[in-house]
Amino acid sequence: MNNNVLHIENLTMQFGGVVAVDNFSMDINKGEIVALIGPNGAGKTTAFNAVTGVYMPTAGRVLLNGENITGLRPDQITLRGIARTFQNIRLFSSMTVFENVLTAHHLRRTSNLFSATFRLNAHEEKRMREDTEALLKQVDLYDLKDEMAVSLPYGKQRLLEIVRALASRPQLLLLDEPAAGMNPQETDDLGEFIKRIRSEFDLTVFIIEHHMNLVMKISDRIYVIEFGKQIAEGVPEEIQNNQDVIDAYLGGGDEL
Numbered sequence: 001m002n003n004n005v006l007h008i009e010n011l012t013m014q015f016g017g018v019v020a021v022d023n024f025s026m027d028i029n030k031g032e033i034v035a036l037i038g039p040n041g042a043g044k045t046t047a048f049n050a051v052t053g054v055y056m057p058t059a060g061r062v063l064l065n066g067e068n069i070t071g072l073r074p075d076q077i078t079l080r081g082i083a084r085t086f087q088n089i090r091l092f093s094s095m096t097v098f099e100n101v102l103t104a105h106h107l108r109r110t111s112n113l114f115s116a117t118f119r120l121n122a123h124e125e126k127r128m129r130e131d132t133e134a135l136l137k138q139v140d141l142y143d144l145k146d147e148m149a150v151s152l153p154y155g156k157q158r159l160l161e162i163v164r165a166l167a168s169r170p171q172l173l174l175l176d177e178p179a180a181g182m183n184p185q186e187t188d189d190l191g192e193f194i195k196r197i198r199s200e201f202d203l204t205v206f207i208i209e210h211h212m213n214l215v216m217k218i219s220d221r222i223y224v225i226e227f228g229k230q231i232a233e234g235v236p237e238e239i240q241n242n243q244d245v246i247d248a249y250l251g252g253g254d255e256l
């Protein structure tokens with residue numbers, strides 16, 4: 001399919017005796033929001049790590065726009081247009097909102113924090129500051145630009161992390177449990193925000209999330225894994241009515 005953005009083919013990721021991802025395949029097309037759900041320990045974050053170059057897959061291939069990116073380093077994968085956020089917030093807590101986003105612009109240019117900080121000429125520096133300002137204005141965080149990241153309300157910290165990922169101008173954005181720890185209002189706002197940035201930044205979105213209301217509301221399609229293996233794939237309504245998914249996951253009465 002020529003509008004395929006991400007193609008994961010027979011991906012396996014093994015840690016010693018643990019097969020965290022087991023012969024998993026999936027496709028994401030341009031402009032889609034696709035969710036990956038499954039119980040704790042199902043292998044979701046490991047799949048992200050294999051896509052973003054954190055781990056070298058034990059077997060299988062990852063293609064971006066038809067090009068094999070398996071085994072590239074994380075910085076090389078960022079340059080090709082994949083950005084991500086992490087399950088646990090990884091902001092520079094002692095930097096301001098502005099500095100967090102500016103640093104991401106720097107890293108995009110050089111992928112090296114030292115040269116990013118010291119080797120830029122004044123012209124480049126000015127342009128990156130302008131890009132940072134424009135991005136913060138576009139996502140309505142400009143008023144908070146001088147706040148320390150650590151002093152923001154939790155929901156805003158999570159948003160800032162997404163905005164920082166946007167600074168690398170990704171075509172594909174990977175979000176690992178962006179609603180974790182958010183209250184219902186923040187979760188609702190996050191859903192709107194994800195849909196909005198998808199259209200404004202021309203993004204394709206791959207999201208891991210346990211908040212089922214959010215997943216069902218924003219996803220075009222959903223993949224479900226258990227013990228590293230796919231147990232279902234489909235549109236939200238199909239997933240909600242899939243007996244295997246209900247047995248494995250949705251029917252458990254647990255917080256999802």
Ligand SMILES: Nc1ncnc2c1ncn2[C@@H]1O[C@H](COP(=O)(O)OP(=O)(O)OP(=O)(O)O)[C@@H](O)[C@H]1O
Nearest residue numbers: 015018020038039040041042043044045046047087
């Ligand atoms: N670096 C590692 N070394 C060894 N085992 C690992 C490593 N990373 C993940 N695992 C194991 O792989 C399995 C899948 O973990 P993973 O973090 O991908 O699950 P998850 O679906 O993201 O779960 P959660 O919803 O709790 O975040 C788990 O059994 C985990 O202990």
Ligand SMILES: [Mg+2]
Nearest residue numbers: 044045046087
């Ligand atoms: Mg995880």
